[in-house]
Amino acid sequence: MTCAAPAPGATAGAELAGRHIVLGLSGGIACYKAADLTRELVKAGATVQVVMTAAAEAFITPVTLQALSNRPVFTSQWDARPDNNMAHIGLSREADAVLIAPASADFMAKLVQGRADDLLSLLCLARPLERVPLLVAPAMNREMWSHPATQRNVAQLRADGATVLGPGAGDQACGEVGDGRMLEPAELRDALIAFFQPKLLAGRxxxxxxxxxxxxxxxxxxxxxxxxxxxxxxxxxxxxxxxxxxxxxxxxxxxxxxxxxxxxxxxxxxxxxxxxxxxxxxxxxxxxxxxxxxxRPAALAGEKIKKTAEQRVPTLSxxxxxxxxxxxxxxxxxxxxxxxxxxxxxxxxxxxxxxxxxxxxxxxxxxxxxxxxxxxxxxxxxxxxxxxxxxxxxxxxxxxxxxxxxxxxxxxxxxxxxxxxx
The missing domain is CATH 3.40.50.10300 (CoaB-like)
Incomplete structure (x- = not known):
C-alpha cells in the first residue's frame, strides 16, 4: 500500500491562499454585502484590494472596507499614492482576478462600451486580458435585470470573456421579488474558489x-x-x-x-x-x-404496524x-x-x-x-x-x-x- 497526499493547494479554509483579488464595488444597496464578501475572501486566504466608485461610497464607506481588507481602499484614478500616479496600471497588473460585486446595470454598460471615466472602469479596461480574468456579480432591480439592454450587455460581457456570477432571485430592497439580487458572500467566495480550480473534467x-x-x-x-x-x-x-x-x-x-x-x-x-x-x-x-x-421489506404495510398482545415483535420478510x-x-x-x-x-x-x-x-x-x-x-x-x-x-x-x-x-x-x- 502506498500513501498519497491530497491535491496541492487544497488545504481547508485556505482555498484562495496566494491569490490577490481586486474587489470592485459599483453603486447599489448590495454594497452592504461587500463587507462580508471581503471577510470571506480574506478568511479563504486571499489578499483583497478594494476599489470603489463614487456611487459605491454613497452606500458604504471606504473605512469599513479598509478595516476588513487590511489594505488602503482606492477610489480615484487621480490617486497619487502609486509611484507613477497610475493606479489603474499597478492595481490591474498585481491582480489574479478582478471581481466586481456588486456590478450595477450602469457599470456593466460601461464595461461593454469600453468607457473608463473612473478608476474601477479604467483598471478593468487596462487589465491584461490573457492573465487577469474579470468576474461580475450583477445586482439590480428585477425590471432592470430583465430589460433587453441589460441582457444584451450581459451577453456581450460573456462574449468578451467575462464570467457572470448570478444573479440570484428573491426579495429586493425596493420591495419587489424576482431576479437581480447579488449572490450571497459565501456563494461568491465559493464561485471564485471554483473559478481557480483546474478544469480537469472539462467536457465530461x-x-x-x-x-x-x-x-x-x-x-x-x-x-x-x-x-x-x-x-x-x-x-x-x-x-x-x-x-x-x-x-x-x-x-x-x-x-x-x-x-x-x-x-x-x-x-x-x-x-x-x-x-x-x-x-x-x-x-x-x-x-x-x-x-x-x-x-427492503418484501411487502409494505398499508398502515402502521401495531404491537398486539399476540405479536409484540413482528416478523419482517x-x-x-x-x-x-x-x-x-x-x-x-x-x-x-x-x-x-x-x-x-x-x-x-x-x-x-x-x-x-x-x-x-x-x-x-x-x-x-x-x-x-x-x-x-x-x-x-x-x-x-x-x-x-x-x-x-x-x-x-x-x-x-x-x-x-x-x-x-x-x-x-x-x-x-x-x-x-x-
Whole structure:
C-alpha cells in the first residue's frame, strides 16, 4: 500500500491562499454585502484590494472596507499614492482576478462600451486580458435585470470573456421579488474558489449518487443507514469545479445542492436504480457514493404496524434491492460509463474493498470506514484498483473530493477507451 497526499493547494479554509483579488464595488444597496464578501475572501486566504466608485461610497464607506481588507481602499484614478500616479496600471497588473460585486446595470454598460471615466472602469479596461480574468456579480432591480439592454450587455460581457456570477432571485430592497439580487458572500467566495480550480473534467458528463436510501416498512417506519451524503455532495461540487456537467441523484439528505449541479431526489434503492439506469449511458463517468440499502421489506404495510398482545415483535420478510453499480458496470460497450464504486466498511477495509471491486466489475473502488466518517466533515479514503491500493489520509471531505477528482481525471486520460456520451 502506498500513501498519497491530497491535491496541492487544497488545504481547508485556505482555498484562495496566494491569490490577490481586486474587489470592485459599483453603486447599489448590495454594497452592504461587500463587507462580508471581503471577510470571506480574506478568511479563504486571499489578499483583497478594494476599489470603489463614487456611487459605491454613497452606500458604504471606504473605512469599513479598509478595516476588513487590511489594505488602503482606492477610489480615484487621480490617486497619487502609486509611484507613477497610475493606479489603474499597478492595481490591474498585481491582480489574479478582478471581481466586481456588486456590478450595477450602469457599470456593466460601461464595461461593454469600453468607457473608463473612473478608476474601477479604467483598471478593468487596462487589465491584461490573457492573465487577469474579470468576474461580475450583477445586482439590480428585477425590471432592470430583465430589460433587453441589460441582457444584451450581459451577453456581450460573456462574449468578451467575462464570467457572470448570478444573479440570484428573491426579495429586493425596493420591495419587489424576482431576479437581480447579488449572490450571497459565501456563494461568491465559493464561485471564485471554483473559478481557480483546474478544469480537469472539462467536457465530461458525470453522474453521481449520494446519501442513504430509505426503505419503508410501513407509513411511518423504514430501513436506512447513517450516511449523511456529505462525501458524495463534496465530489459533485469538486467535479463541477473541475468543469464537468454534473447530475447528482441524492437519497433523503438535507444538504444544499452544489452550484452548477443538477439534482434529482429519490428515497428508495429502487427509485435510485430507476433514476440512474436511463441516465448512465448519457454520461462518461459514474461515481456511486450512495450507501444503498441491500435489502427492503418484501411487502409494505398499508398502515402502521401495531404491537398486539399476540405479536409484540413482528416478523419482517426481506428481499434484495437491485445492484445499481453492478448494473451500470454491465451496460454494453458504448453505453457504459467509466465506473467508480464506494465501499463503507466496518473492518478489514482493504480486503472487503478488493472483493467488492472484483465483484462489481469496476476499475476503481474507493473504500472508507463507515462508522468513522458517517455524518463527519472529514474522512480518509482508500483507492483500490487492479494494481493495488493508494491511501488518501484523513482530511476535510471537500479536500479529499478534489484529490479524488484529480486522480479520476488522471486515470481517464490514461484509459484505453472512454465512452462518448450519447
Amino acid at each position: 458528463r458525470v453522474l453521481i449518487t449520494a446519501g442513504p436510501t430509505f426503505e419503508p416498512i410501513d407509513p411511518v417506519r423504514g430501513i436506512t443507514n447513517h450516511s449523511s451524503g456529505k462525501m458524495g455532495f463534496a465530489i459533485a461540487r469538486a467535479a463541477a469545479e473541475a468543469g464537468a456537467e454534473v447530475t447528482l441523484v441524492a437519497g433523503p439528505v438535507h444538504l444544499p445542492t452544489p452550484a452548477g449541479v443538477r439534482r434529482l431526489n429519490v428515497q428508495s434503492a429502487q427509485q435510485m436504480f430507476d433514476a440512474v439506469l436511463p441516465l448512465a449511458p448519457q454520461h462518461g463517468l459514474f461515481v456511486a457514493t450512495a450507501a444503498v440499502a441491500d435489502w 426481506l428481499t434484495e434491492n437491485p445492484d445499481i453499480l453492478a448494473a451500470v458496470a454491465r451496460l454494453p460497450a458504448g453505453q457504459r460509463p467509466w465506473c467508480v464504486g464506494f465501499a463503507a466498511e466496518s473492518h478489514d477495509l482493504l480486503r472487503h474493498a478488493r472483493e467488492k471491486r472484483e465483484r462489481k466489475g469496476v476499475p476503481l473502488l474507493v473504500g472508507n470506514i463507515g462508522p468513522a466518517t458517517f455524518g463527519q466533515d472529514d474522512n480518509a479514503l482508500l483507492l483500490v484498483d487492479a494494481q493495488g491500493a493508494v491511501e488518501l489520509p484523513r482530511a476535510p471531505k471537500l479536500t479529499l473530493a478534489r484529490a479524488l477528482v484529480a486522480e479520476i481525471a488522471r486515470r481517464l486520460a490514461n484509459a484505453p477507451t472512454f465512452p462518448s456520451p450519447t
